[in-house]
Amino acid sequence: MTGETRKLDRALVSMLQNVELHKRGWDEKLYRSLVIASYLLSGNRAMTPEEACKVLLEQGIRVQKAMFFKMFDHMRKHGPLVGDASGKARLSQKELSKINDEIRRYQDTVNEARQVFLSHFDVLDESVAEKIWEKFDEFLQNAALSLGVKFFEIVQRSSLKVTSEIDIDSFCRTFDAKIKETVLSAVTQFLESNHSSVSRYLLSLLDAGLAINACGLSEQDLKTLTERYGVKASIKLFLDTNVVFCLLGLHAHPWEEATKDVLDFIQQQKQKGLHVKLHVTNDTLEEAKSVIRHMLNTLRPLGKVPWRVRGFLSGVAARAIEEARKINTTPEKWLTPYLEGLTHLLEDKGITIYNNPRLLEVVKEEDVNDLINESREMDEELFEKRGYNSVKHDVTLWALCRRLQTNILERKHGSVEKTWVLSVDYRFLHRFDKSQAIRRRQEQFVIDPAGLSRLLSFWFPPDENMKRVLLSSLRSYLFFEEFDKEREQQILDMLAIISRYEDAGDIPEKVIINMCQDEKLTAKVGSAESDEEKKQIVKQRLSVELGRMKQELENLRKQRDDLQKQLTIAADRVRKYQEEKQAAKVERRRMEEKIKRLEQKIEEMETQRKRRADFWRNVHVSLRLGLLWVLFLTAALSWSLYGLHVISGLPNTIDVKIGISVVLVSLVFWLCTHLSVRGLRNVGTHFSTRVLKMVEGFKKIPTWLLLVIISGAIACLVARFIGALLE
Known part of the structure; x- marks a missing residue:
């Protein structure tokens, strides 16, 4: 991504440190961080x-513009970029606040x-x-930036004695001689410190460097370089025994996936600007067969292994036991075809046997005994002691690569050919090869899959296959797992003794795991x-473990019985509850039916009551109407008689009586009419409604007319009465 080595901006480092290169999708996250970094560097302007x-x-x-623009558009559509009408965008305030928090945490x-670094300078001035x-x-x-993924070794190691990639001495020589030793001591203590802040700080630099280096050169850059210089580059790789096992799937090793990915990538990228040749020597084949024979002899007593012991074994033994268990066979039967057809299997993978008798003879004639002794001394210091043949194989292979690398006559004109040993043996790679490179002031001749993948990234564009190779190599660095070879052999011996029992397959896996963990x-x-002593030790421990398992089984049975009792009680309660629930449902239906019958009875009684009320109401109305008609007829008759008496000139006394009765009858009629109307209004029957309309007709007689008639009658009565008195 960058063509020069320069100091990274702090904001950019803060963003890149969160890129998870060990997960898929790291490139999208990287370019997302780069988009955010562009806004941090520009002050978040649109x-x-x-x-x-x-x-x-x-x-x-x-950066690659196509991927950068694609990520920019994605972030503008889905956040956290906020776009405007002009097509520009800026970071949202929420995202900006979140990023500022991350930057503050990184600055902390x-x-x-x-502060940890400065604490080692007590005698120097603070400035x-x-x-x-x-x-x-x-x-x-x-x-x-320069070391890439190898910078992780500085983070994970507790001593700088084995860290030759970083030249601390040259850094310290830039200071005055008076403080040179103080600076060297402070730098050494800082890098060897177990302080968490130091580890986080170094890992942040590692993440930033990996993210920058991983993108590699673009395809156009590769094409330009090839056309300009006309150089045909090729790589010759000699595979170490452990790489052969990883490639064939014989080795349960952390670098297995990375090794397969990088070699598969090489086979796919033939004739694309870089030619890689894969070789093995006859010595490597013989060593591989020797290891397989040894493992066959070791695994033969095991028979079928029904237990999962992957976490306690590594290498060929772990893979053979694991794969044989899957197909229900013995590890010996599973491993035997690899011994018989090893050469054909390698040829199918595109690996050829290196055959240059003259050069091989020259290498064998060299005095490599000093190198062998030196390598064995290094192994004894930090690792377990290895056999003479194994060390001789590694040293001879290293000497062959050195001879090929320095032999200019072997190269073709106009071509650049590099020769390496591809190995995942840390003793071979990080001890012997590096020590020889430092002592002889020469380049290294041993490379691991991570270094090879990083090298290939500068020749091939970062497509999906290249990303997978880089990801695998990084994951292998971060998740390396070490095993004790001596303890593995002890576990295999113990499993072989257990497998001799007739009912070994019935032994619980938990018992085997407990024994392997001890x-x-x-x-x-x-x-x-x-x-015999081993058998007695294993037998005693098996008895103890089986006794413990028996006791645990007895406890589990008691727990099962208790649970069954509780389950029975709970089932009885549930059954009783179901019965009560069913009885309640029956009682509820009975009560609902009873309520329905009572409601029907109430409805019938209400209907009868309404009928009786209507009957007596009609009787009451009829009586009122009858009385009203009698009064009406009486009043009409009285008025008629009164008129006749007045016309005929009857005696005054009779006239007065008749007049008084007429007035009284008229008043009673008027009063009964109003009372009848008010009473009929309170009755809601159809009959009374029709009668009410008829009575309303009587009420329409003007009151003033009735008063005039009554007043006239009273006046006549008074006049007659006065006349009678005067006479």
């Missing part, structure tokens, strides 16, 4: 994709690491110590002087 890319170019960061980590830290910080950033037991098996 920009188009081209302007954002230009900001990174001004900082010396070269840097400050804590700085001088600060300047030393600034130079050391820049030195580590450049180291992370280091004291495996140590006792390893220190036993005879096979």
Whole structure:
């Protein structure tokens, strides 16, 4: 991504440190971080994709525009970029606040690491110590960029004695001789420190360097280089025995996936600018067959292994037991075809046997005994002691590569050919080869799959296959797992003894796991002087474990019985509850039916009551109407008689009586009419409604007319009465 080694901006480092290169999708996350970094570097001003890319170019960061623009559009559509009508976008305030928090956390980590570094300069002035830290910080950033994934060794190792990739002496020589030793001591203590802030700080630099280096050169750059210089590059790789086992799937090793991926990638990329030749020597074939024979002899007593013991074994033994268990066969039967057809299997993978008798003879004639002794001394210091033949194979293979690399006559004109040994043996790679490179002031001749994949990334564009290769190599670095070979052999001996029992397959897997986890037991098996003593040790422990399992089984049975009792009680309660629930449902239906019958009865009684009420109401109305008609007829008759009496001139006394009765009858009629109307209004029957309309007709007689008639009658009565008195 960058064509020069320069100090990274702190904001960019803070963003890149969160890129998870060990997961799929790391490239999308990387370019997402680069888009965010462009806004941090520009003050979060609104920009188009081209302007954002230009900001990174001004900082010396070269990106693939197609992928950058694609990620920019995705972030503008789905966040956290907020676009405007002009096609520009900026970071949302929420995302900006989140990023600022991440930057502050990273700055806190840097400050804590700085304090750890400065704590080793008690005798120096504070300003001088600060300047030393600034130079050391820049030195580590450049180291992370140049070393790439190998920078992880600085983080994971507890001693710098085995770390030759970073030249601390040259850094310390840049200071005055008076403080040189102080600076060297401070740098050494800082890199060997177990402080968490130091580890986080170094890992942040590692993440940033990996992210930058992983993108590699673009396809156009590769084409330009090839056309300009006309160089045909090729790589000759000699596969170490452990790489052969990883490639064939014989070795349960952390580098197995990375080895397969990088070699498969090489086979796919033939005739694409870089030609890679894969070779093995006859010595490597013989060593591989020797290892397989040894494992056959070791695994033969095991028979079928029904237990999963993958976590306690490694290498060929773990893979053979695991794969044989899957197909229900013995590890010996599964492993035998690899011994018989090893050469054909390698040829099918595109690996040829290197055959240059003259050169091989020259290498064998060299005095390699000193190198062998030196290598064995190194192994005894940090690792277990290896056999003479194994060390001789590695040293001879290394000497062959050195001879090919330095033999100019072997190369064709106009071509560049590099020769390496591809190995995943850390003793071979990180001890012998590096020590020889330092002592002889020469390049290294042994490379691991991670270094090879990083090398290939500069020749091939970062497509999906290249990304998978880089991802596999990084994962192998981060998840390396070590095994104790001596303890593995002790576990295999113990499994062989257990497998001899007739009912070995019935032994619970938990018992086997407990026995394999017990280091004291495996140590006792390893220190036993005879096979009979080993059998007695394993038998006693099996008895103890089976007794414990029997007791646990008895406890489980008691728990099962208790649970069954509780389950029976619970079932009885549930059954009783179901019965009560069913009885309640029956009672509820009975009560509902009873309520329905009562409601029907109430409805019938209400109907009868309404009928009786209507009957007596009609009787009441009829009586009222009858009385009203009698009064009406009486009043009419009285008025008629009164008129006749007046006309006929009857005596005054009779006239007065008749007049009084007429007035009284009229008043009673008027009063009964109003009362009848008010009463009929309170009755809601159809009959009374019709009668009400008829009575209303009587009520329509004007009151003033009735008063005039009554007043006239009263006046006549008074006049007659006065006349009678006068007479």
